Amino acid sequence: MKPLIQASAGSPMQRDGLRQTAHSLRWIIWGATVLVMLVLPLVFSSGFAIALLSQMGIMIIFALSYNMLLGQTGMLSFGHAVYSGLGAFVAAHVLNQIGASHFPLPVSLLPLVGGFGGMLFGVLFGYVTTRKSGTTFAMITLGIGEMVAASSLMFPGFFGGEGGVPTNRTVGHAVLGITYGPAIQVYYLIAAWCLVSMIAMYAWTQTPLGRIANAVRDNPERAEFVGYNTQRVRFFVMVLSAFFAGIAGGLSVIDFEIVTAENVGAAQSGGVLLATFIGGGAFFFGPIIGSILFVLFAVALSNLTPAWLLYLGLFFVLVVMYVPGGVSSLLMKQVPLIAARRLHRMLPSYAAALGAALILLGALVLTVELVYKVQIDSDNGTAMAFFGLAFDAASWKPWAVAAVLWALGAQAGRLAGVRVRDAWDGVQREIAGSNV
Numbered sequence: 001m002k003p004l005i006q007a008s009a010g011s012p013m014q015r016d017g018l019r020q021t022a023h024s025l026r027w028i029i030w031g032a033t034v035l036v037m038l039v040l041p042l043v044f045s046s047g048f049a050i051a052l053l054s055q056m057g058i059m060i061i062f063a064l065s066y067n068m069l070l071g072q073t074g075m076l077s078f079g080h081a082v083y084s085g086l087g088a089f090v091a092a093h094v095l096n097q098i099g100a101s102h103f104p105l106p107v108s109l110l111p112l113v114g115g116f117g118g119m120l121f122g123v124l125f126g127y128v129t130t131r132k133s134g135t136t137f138a139m140i141t142l143g144i145g146e147m148v149a150a151s152s153l154m155f156p157g158f159f160g161g162e163g164g165v166p167t168n169r170t171v172g173h174a175v176l177g178i179t180y181g182p183a184i185q186v187y188y189l190i191a192a193w194c195l196v197s198m199i200a201m202y203a204w205t206q207t208p209l210g211r212i213a214n215a216v217r218d219n220p221e222r223a224e225f226v227g228y229n230t231q232r233v234r235f236f237v238m239v240l241s242a243f244f245a246g247i248a249g250g251l252s253v254i255d256f257e258i259v260t261a262e263n264v265g266a267a268q269s270g271g272v273l274l275a276t277f278i279g280g281g282a283f284f285f286g287p288i289i290g291s292i293l294f295v296l297f298a299v300a301l302s303n304l305t306p307a308w309l310l311y312l313g314l315f316f317v318l319v320v321m322y323v324p325g326g327v328s329s330l331l332m333k334q335v336p337l338i339a340a341r342r343l344h345r346m347l348p349s350y351a352a353a354l355g356a357a358l359i360l361l362g363a364l365v366l367t368v369e370l371v372y373k374v375q376i377d378s379d380n381g382t383a384m385a386f387f388g389l390a391f392d393a394a395s396w397k398p399w400a401v402a403a404v405l406w407a408l409g410a411q412a413g414r415l416a417g418v419r420v421r422d423a424w425d426g427v428q429r430e431i432a433g434s435n436v
Contacts, residue, residue: 071281074217079145085264087246090117118246164260280326363405
């Protein structure tokens, strides 16, 4: 027997149900985010882990601010570190004034100072850069970034010269016993600002300005035709993006207690670009994933091997070649399968692909470490260890193992690729058939 009231496809009842489900899911996601931020330092309580989590929080704000330009408005910038770095310098000078009792401001609000500092320079430079779009905009931002980096040695009174501007985050009056001396207190401050910034930037995407920014990204000519000034939209987005980048810079002052010319350098701008592309700018959570992965490469992996830049570059190339939408797009492709309750059909194929990828990863890491040991670090001897196994890099045995791993990984990868494609096509046919 059919129910007396049945929601047809696209009916108001069904749309209301979908909206309620999306609303509930949104609250679950944000609640889980808060819970993870609270629990992580309790699970990973070592000093290195706390420092790693703190840098992830700062990088998340920085990457999300960059994605306001790239993902939301279609503005590729090569000099975004200018705003986080200059905001950090402003925050550092204010923090030193707090220490000299010239400026009564709680250290907890210092990221806001960095935000307004970044916004100030966003207004100044944004007026110039946003007058053009596309490749011209990208080249102008690159030029401004290089100009600011060169100026860091020309104006030592502000930039501190080669030594930078050192600070002390424990100055001022302690509030509720919080001095920001212990690293765990700094982490929770960064986590709080990270959460607030994430919510604010997500809320911005739902505002009229955020929607018009998407229109300017997708079709600027049509946006102009219906009456919007695209240059003004780009300028406002640049100013807001610089504000949040400055918040990240202010947090870095508290975390590292020093600001140098590297904070406005090309490496910083390139890092946030890599993080955003790896995570994917099409979805809001993409830069969050990219930031976590980038910090793992730049901080955790750099402590394990000096070849971490090579691994990061290879990972970036693979993402651009095979997952151009970023890791987030790969995850979002699974949503229709979850909704159709077909994801379990793909799990065996995914497991096979993961096994092949791990074999290829082992071959790559072993080859790179062998080459590095023989070509660069041979002065310290050729003895080395790989996953707890000690051997001589100059002998033929580890090279033979690497060759075998490459052969096995290539064959396993080819078979796993065919298996994933066949399983994917079969699941898509099932979903299409069930919708008929």
